[in-house]
Structure formats: structure tokens, C-alpha cells
Amino acid sequence: MTSAPPRPRVAVTLGDPAGIGPELVARLLADPGTTAAADLLLISDPAELALAEEDSGLTIDYATTPTEGRPLLVDNGARRPAEPFERRRATEAGGRWAMDNLRVALDLAAKGEVDAILFAPLNKSSLHLAGLAESDELRWFEVVLGVEGFTSELNVLPGLWTSRVTSHISIAEVDAGITRERVAAAGRLLDGVLRGGAGIAAPRIGVCALNPHAGESGRFGRHEIDIIAPAVEDLRAEGIDATGPFPSDTIFLRARAGDFDGVLTMYHDQGQIAMKLMGFDGGVTIAGGLPIPICTPAHGTAFDLVGRRAATMGSMNNAFHLATRLGAAAAGR
DSSP states (O other): OOOOOOOOEEEEEOOOTTTTHHHHHHHHHTSHHHHHHOEEEEEEOHHHHHHHHHHHTOOOOOBSSOOTTSOEEEEOGGGSOSSOOOOSSOOHHHHHHHHHHHHHHHHHHHTTSOSEEEEOOOOHHHHHHTTOOSSSHHHHHHHHHTOOSOOEEEEEETTEEEEESSOSSOHHHHHHHOOHHHHHHHHHHHHHHHHHTSOOSSOEEEEEOSSGGGGTTTTTOSHIIIIIHHHHHHHHHTTOEEEEEEOTTTHHHHHHTTSOSEEEESSHHHHHHHHHHHHTTTOEEEEETSSSOEEEESSOOOGGGTTTTOOOOHHHHHHHHHHHHHHHHHHTO
16 A cells, blocks of 8 residues: 655745735635645734635634644734735835745744745735845745755746746846856756656756847857857756757747747746746746745736735646645655
8 A cells, every 4th residue: 555645734925915915815725625735834813814804705714723624823913013004005014024924934944844835926016125135035035044056936837847047137137147057057957846846757948048049150149159058968968858049939839839848048038928928827936946845826916906806816726736746745755
């Protein structure tokens, strides 16, 4: 008889309280399959959960002491500001609350008390108002967890994963961020998560060019010749099935046709535009390269949808299922 896979412990935060995160979490928890799939720790407080119930029209059946089949509230109310959160706009208070709750989740992860983290959408303007010094939450996760190796946001649709060499920097800075070492590191990261997260024994990775038409043999720049192609050869020498560089205006057509399991992009919008066109309502973002899986929907806080009960659940559901799958793998390692 084979033993059941380990039951993952997943920390959940409700994201920016000004947006649709509280509603999404309430709707996620209303599905009996959610609590059946994992032991959940809600990093929040009763006031925020009441807000989630109001936004969703649902009741959250949480516990304040460990109870089988019910999410456990890890009450962070001592850090709540005295005034109610302003909704539908970026604020310092909302950003600080979102970061405070995430910090508790990261502390639990560092202690080995959770196997994965799922967070509802954040608003970067709120985070920066609250004092976030890093370019994005991934870089902040690195600092809090003390990670020094290569990290990258991974974006996931059913059947297709992407990683990127550079992320939340200006286009003017992309050139300096494209190095042979970084391209190879991003390829290794993507290959590793495809093997471990998607369960693909021999992932096929297509690598994007940086310049139009892949540089046309150096006419539009030599990144493809001097940097990207040598990095692809480095990956192939390590046994990774990487090919390219391919022009970025056609590589996703091939990916959609099933030629690749993953696409390695050079900068943020090179991959994100394609991925959001192909599956905006189901996309998931993973903070790749960290010691614990951290997943979130690949969309934003949608201030315009707050209180309308019109938000779709595709990305949130996918993010949860991916967090539980990766968390179970981590719990069983």
C-alpha cells in the first residue's frame, strides 16, 4: 500500500485590504475542497476577516485554536492601525498591513512551521508608501529570508511556465542586466521548477532573444551572439533541453502550440504581455529561487471591482492549488 502524500501547511494572507484580496480569500475558503487539501494558517485578524465576509457575502468558518478541517487564525491584530483601512486606493496603512502579515508568514516559513505561502494581490504603490525599499516583493522576500542566490518571478499558465532574467527595472537598465551568467541562472531555475513543480522529467525550454528578429545576425545588437546563445550552450552542456534564442514576437506562438514547456524571457513585459493575453484569468506568479514556495494570483488588486462581487476566481484557485502541490512536495522532501 502506498502512503498518502504529505498534507501541506499553507500560510494565507489577504493581500492589500483596499483591493479584492479579502473577497478572493473568503470565496476560496468557502470551497470545502480548500480545507480538505491543506492545513491553512490565516495571517489576519477578526476585523479583516469580517471585511472579507462583507465583501463576499460569505461566512469564514475559522478557528482560533488548532482544529481539524478549519483554517487557523494567526491573529496579527496588534499591528492593525487604529483607523479603518481606506478602500479602493493605495495607502501607506494598507501597504504596511499587507507587509506585516507577510512578515509573519515568512517568519513561520523560516521556522519550518509552514510549507508554502499564498498571498492575495498586493499593490506596489501601497508597499512603497509603507516603506518598501526594494523594487518589488520578491526582492523583499530575499532580504527577509536571507537569500543570496538568483531569484526570479515565475509566471504559470496550465501547460506553460516562464521565468525572466530581469524583472521590475526600467527598460533603460535591461541591457546591463542581461549577462551570460544571469541567463544561465534563470534557465536553471526554470528547469528546476518544471521538474519539481510541474513534474516534467525532461522540460523543453525556449529562450527569447532580446533584440528584434533575434538581432538579425548582429545588425540590431550582439546580445544574441555574445551572451544569450553561449548561455544556452552552457545550459545544454548541463543536460538542460534549452534552445534559442528565438525572436520574442513568435516564440509564444510556438509555446502555445506545445513546442515548449517553459519560456525564458529577458525582461518583464516580453513574457507578461503574452502570458496575460493567453490566460489573464488563470495566471499564477511564483517567487522562484526561495527556500519555500510563495504563490499569488498574477493579477492586481482591482480597486474598481471592490464590493461588486465581480472578481473572477481562476487565478486565485490556481495559485492555491499550485501552493498546495509545491508545499506537499516540500513537506515530503
